[in-house]
Amino acid sequence: MQEGHVTVDEVEEICVLVGVVTPEIKEDTAQEYLDELEFLAETAGAITQKKFLQKLPMAHPRTYVGKGKIQEIKDYIKENGIELVIFDDELSPSQLRNIERELECKILDRNILILDIFASRARTSHAKTQVELAQLQYMLPRLTRMWTHLERQKGGIGLRGPGESQIESDRRIIQMRISLMKEKLKEIDKQMSVQRGNRGQLVRVALVGYTNVGKSTLMNLLSKSDVFAENKLFATLDTTVRKVVIENLPFLLTDTVGFIRKLPNQLVESFKSTLDEVREADLLVHVLDISHANFEDQYEVVNETLSELDKTEKPVILVFNKIDAYVPVEQMEDDPNPKQVEHYSLEELKKTWMSKLNGTTCVFISAQDKENIEELKDVIYKEVQRIFKIRYPYNNFLY
Numbered sequence: 001m002q003e004g005h006v007t008v009d010e011v012e013e014i015c016v017l018v019g020v021v022t023p024e025i026k027e028d029t030a031q032e033y034l035d036e037l038e039f040l041a042e043t044a045g046a047i048t049q050k051k052f053l054q055k056l057p058m059a060h061p062r063t064y065v066g067k068g069k070i071q072e073i074k075d076y077i078k079e080n081g082i083e084l085v086i087f088d089d090e091l092s093p094s095q096l097r098n099i100e101r102e103l104e105c106k107i108l109d110r111n112i113l114i115l116d117i118f119a120s121r122a123r124t125s126h127a128k129t130q131v132e133l134a135q136l137q138y139m140l141p142r143l144t145r146m147w148t149h150l151e152r153q154k155g156g157i158g159l160r161g162p163g164e165s166q167i168e169s170d171r172r173i174i175q176m177r178i179s180l181m182k183e184k185l186k187e188i189d190k191q192m193s194v195q196r197g198n199r200g201q202l203v204r205v206a207l208v209g210y211t212n213v214g215k216s217t218l219m220n221l222l223s224k225s226d227v228f229a230e231n232k233l234f235a236t237l238d239t240t241v242r243k244v245v246i247e248n249l250p251f252l253l254t255d256t257v258g259f260i261r262k263l264p265n266q267l268v269e270s271f272k273s274t275l276d277e278v279r280e281a282d283l284l285v286h287v288l289d290i291s292h293a294n295f296e297d298q299y300e301v302v303n304e305t306l307s308e309l310d311k312t313e314k315p316v317i318l319v320f321n322k323i324d325a326y327v328p329v330e331q332m333e334d335d336p337n338p339k340q341v342e343h344y345s346l347e348e349l350k351k352t353w354m355s356k357l358n359g360t361t362c363v364f365i366s367a368q369d370k371e372n373i374e375e376l377k378d379v380i381y382k383e384v385q386r387i388f389k390i391r392y393p394y395n396n397f398l399y
Contacts, residue, residue, distance in 0.1 A: 019088035133181040134266035206281035210298040211258025213289040219255040291325035324366040
């Protein structure tokens with residue numbers, strides 16, 4: 001669909017990554033962003049050979065990084081035969097054009113990389129429609145980039161008119177397609193809204209969290225279903241809803257799409273109906289990957305996104321997953337022989353600051369090893385029962 005489109009089914013490409021350190025973004029944070037960008041590139045089917053970081057007061061308005069750094073990148077990719085450069089932020093249409101002229105290779109930014117991964121992961125017509133709408137909205141202001149080949153031809157006189165006409169024609173086609181996709185999504189949203197209404201008055205529980213924290217694996221454990229789970233970003237896009245019964249208490253459990261830093265606005269808008277499952281949930285189970293060195297930042301990213309989606313206060317259960325792989329950050333940095341993971345008991349973890357985070361109920365588990373799942377079920381059961389009692393004060397069935 002778009003120039004520079006990468007899919008996971010193609011042969012792996014070699015790429016370099018580019019980011020900036022600004023007064024708002026510390027160097028270690030910028031490095032973490034690039035590490036995540038590398039994981040995104042890997043998910044899309046690319047192998048990262050080198051990362052470039054530059055300290056700047058702000059991203060350069062013309063080429064994202066400075067003239068000297070652009071030249072350094074250009075020399076490196078020519079010397080190593082690399083034809084793909086990925087930037088860690090959304091590039092403006094003019095930045096894309098300028099960088100392509102300088103580097104003379106395929107340029108992607110973080111947004112189009114995420115959109116591409118979503119496109120490769122979409123399975124249902126609903127998800128495919130959502131992704132296509134986001135891609136078209138991203139593409140529309142960048143149409144002139146597709147016609148830069150005209151500028152390289154000698155004798156440009158006589159070519160400007162047809163080029164401009166073609167751009168306008170393409171713009172109209174894309175605008176019509178966007179309108180069509182929006183109408184299609186409206187119909188799907190209505191259908192999904194009816195489906196949600198038809199689920200009766202069962203309490204709704206939504207699994208939320210950063211991408212790749214183990215939500216789908218946990219969904220499979222709790223619902224005894226077979227939701228696709230993989231150690232890659234955005235393994236699942238479509239919202240999965242299952243009826244779960246713990247002891248004598250039935251409720252609906254929803255597995256939602258994972259969040260990520262700098263999630264493209266186009267995706268947030270087009271995935272509105274998917275995110276409605278979060279808005280309409282009675283209880284949120286926020287899953288964290290405790291083995292990730294920066295899980296606290298991921299926690300904040302998810303909380304910020306949730307607050308933008310839904311201003312209402314909901315009860316939250318924090319689930320620290322992957323305790324089988326947990327090593328404290330200070331030991332990873334300072335101790336050449338860190339304490340072995342298996343020596344961290346549940347009791348030790350429960351005494352840490354994490355168990356008192358915002359006064360929220362916390363549970364430590366390993367979904368992979370099925371460790372402490374019974375305690376999690378008990379916590380969910382008690383919270384769902386509490387919500388049920390408030391909703392149906394005269395129903396003694398579950399008291």
